[in-house]
Structures are given as C-alpha cells and as structure tokens.
Amino acid sequence: MIIPGCVSGFDVKGAPRITVIGAGPGGLSVALAFAQKGSSVRVFEQSAALTEVGAGVQLSSNGGHVLRALGLYDTLYSLSVPAQGVELYDCRSARCVGSVDLKTHAAGPEHLMVHRQDLISVLEGACRNAGIEVVLGERLVSVTSFEPVDFCTNTGEKTADILICADGIHSIGRSAILGNTAPFFTGQAAWRAVIPNTINHPNTARIYMAPKKHAVSYPIRAGSLINLVFVEERASWVKESWSEQSTGAALRDSFREFSSVMPFMEEVQYPHIWGLFRHPVAPQWHKGSVVLMGDAAHPTLPFMAQGANLALEDAWVLAHALSQADSIAQGFIDYQSRRMKRVKRIVMAAEKNAWKYHLSFPPLRWAAHRAISTLSRFAPRHMVQQFDWIYGHDVTQEGAEKQRSPTKAG
C-alpha cells in the first residue's frame, strides 16, 4: 500500500487509526511510540482493570534504552531498585558459588528491578497523557479481514488501518495469522510471590540452584518489597487454568531444600503458580495490515529475564520501521527482519539457562559450579561480557547506525 504523496517514508501521522490489542508492556509501549510519532492510537485491553498479581520484572539496559527514548526511564528509576549484581547460590552446600557485577559503565541505563504494576502504571499514565484512548474490558474475539482490517471484539465489529496484536501468549492475532496452534507446556512451573522486605535484601538478584529447581529473589518498589520466583520441573500441567493460587505451605513443601538459603520464604502466604507454556517463535509476524509483537510473536522462558525487554524493543523497532518505510507492508517486513535473529537467539539462551540452573547429576553440577566460581573470581569481566550482545544492544540507535553507514549514505 503506497501512500500517495509520501516521499520520505510511510506517514504514520496520516494513518487515521492504529488499534493495539493488549495493555501489557508491549502494547502500551508500542502505543506510546506511535503516538509520539504523531499517530492516532487506541488500546483495547480485555481486563476490566490494569491490576497485576504481585510480581517483579527485571528491566535490563537494552529495555532501558527504549524506556529512556520514550521519556519514562527516570520515573521508573525512582520506583525501582537498580541492581548491583547477580549472585548464584547452590542450595545443597548453601554456598554462594559465583557473582556477576552489573554496575554499568558510561551513561547506559542501569539494570532495574521493578514491580510489574509500577511498569504498567507508568506506561499507562504516559499513554493517557499522550492522548491515547486505553479501553478496558474490550476483548479481541476474531480478525475477519486483514486488508482493510476488520475485527470483532466483545462489543461488536471494528475497523482500523493497522492492528497491532500485543495480546500475549494466547494471542488471537497469532491464531488469525498462523492458524490455531496451541502453546505447549515446557515442563516447568513458576511460583511467584511478593513479600515485605524485612530482611534488608541486598540490591542484587539472587539465584538459588538445586536439581530440577531454582529460585530467584530481588528487591522491588524502592526496596520495600521482595519479589520471589520459584521454578520446578513437572511432568505435566493438568489444571484447566494457566495459573492458580496456592499456599505458602505447599510452596515450602515443594522447595524444602531452599529453606537454609531462603529463610524468608516462611513469609509467603498465597503464591500463584504459572504453568510455563510456549510457542515456537512465529515464522511470520504480519499479514495485510495486522502485525504481532512481544509474547504474541515470540514467548520466551523467563530465565534470561528478557520477555518484557524484548516487547519494549519490538515496540520501538515497529514504530521506527513503519515511519521509515514507504508502505505498511514494507514497514512490517523491515520490522520482522530487524527482530527475528536477535529474538530467536535470546529465546534459545533462556532455554539453555534453565538447564544450567537445574543440573542434577552431582559431578556435572560440581564442575559447573566450580567453573562459575572460578570465572567470577578470576575473570569477572567475562561473566558480564558474555551477555553484552543482549544487554549492550540499543535498538533506538539501529536507525542512526544505518544513517551513519557510508555505504547507505552513498
């Protein structure tokens, strides 16, 4: 679709209406990114209120670059805890077997540990201030036409010039583009809880490892709360719902061997359990004027803490790619090709991490922990540098790099 008279890129201001499905980190950030380029945007969210079951989220510097470019980093910084590092504990020996220093160099965004509710509130507030209509209780039911875009929500038939589906792992948009593919159970379940920070938890993310299980703790909300995640391998997920409420007693029973290194788990009363489900990364992220982003396109396991960061990166790249392209179709092609390789690599890295944390065979576990310990003592820079390709990447500079490139300019 070539926009007549548009010589320097698809005119995102000229698009009468962009509809975003989903008010998660991906949907709200993409709505804001487009609004800041002058587009008219509305967001449809199925939930009646933007409340979150208590949970934390780590925002690494790659996500921080996007938040900074959107003008939200400083606000979020004041609500978060900047991480000083990551510490790894072996539950069997109750020893710290290694640490990674995360204090950043130069002026790069810091690694922030945030309450998910705070992230959503800051994004939603910014959207409303930018004139974006965030409609709650509005659920996408089906996409009936891709070009022009027609779709149905629980309140009736709608149209849009562009439909962005940021509707998470059970994405209706994904099914519409790719056909019905049920997400598969990854063989892991995650328990999540938030407790008051009565133990003065250091400003680090702590990872506790045991055979077939691991846990993570870190402070959030300016240090007033501790976020806890416990992951265990399970043969199946039999409940009909994707998450359920459990009890502190059941959690402590499942994670008995963690009590020596995590005595504060006694505080947990009613954790939630999520079955961790995934799809493969979608081979095609767009059809006509409908496009996928975030977990809808590429759900990832949480073991690199990158799902929300990737959604923020997608948001920026999608708005940028469309503003640079001569048509919606070309913008979508550029967006997908700029994202695919990186996303696949991070999804794979997250899968590998679960395996590393859950080693059960004692000699292998011992060797791995020894390697971590040696590396963190004698080559601490290497511990951080191995992740530079994830955390050091700045999608907000991708376009600038292209423009600076002499071959492109020529």
Ligand SMILES: Cc1cc2nc3c(=O)[nH]c(=O)nc-3n(C[C@H](O)[C@H](O)[C@H](O)COP(=O)(O)OP(=O)(O)OC[C@H]3O[C@@H](n4cnc5c(N)ncnc54)[C@H](O)[C@@H]3O)c2cc1C
């Ligand atoms: C245990 C755990 C820990 C995690 N920790 C981290 C971390 O530390 N760092 C990190 O970066 N990521 C983390 N993640 C991953 C992160 O939460 C997700 O990747 C991220 O939320 C994806 O954002 P999204 O906007 O794409 O989708 P979602 O956050 O799933 O948002 C989708 C939104 O769309 C709405 N919706 C769905 N269907 C419809 C519909 N049909 N109509 C209207 N609205 C709809 C939903 O209600 C929801 O609000 C973690 C995940 C888990 C399970």
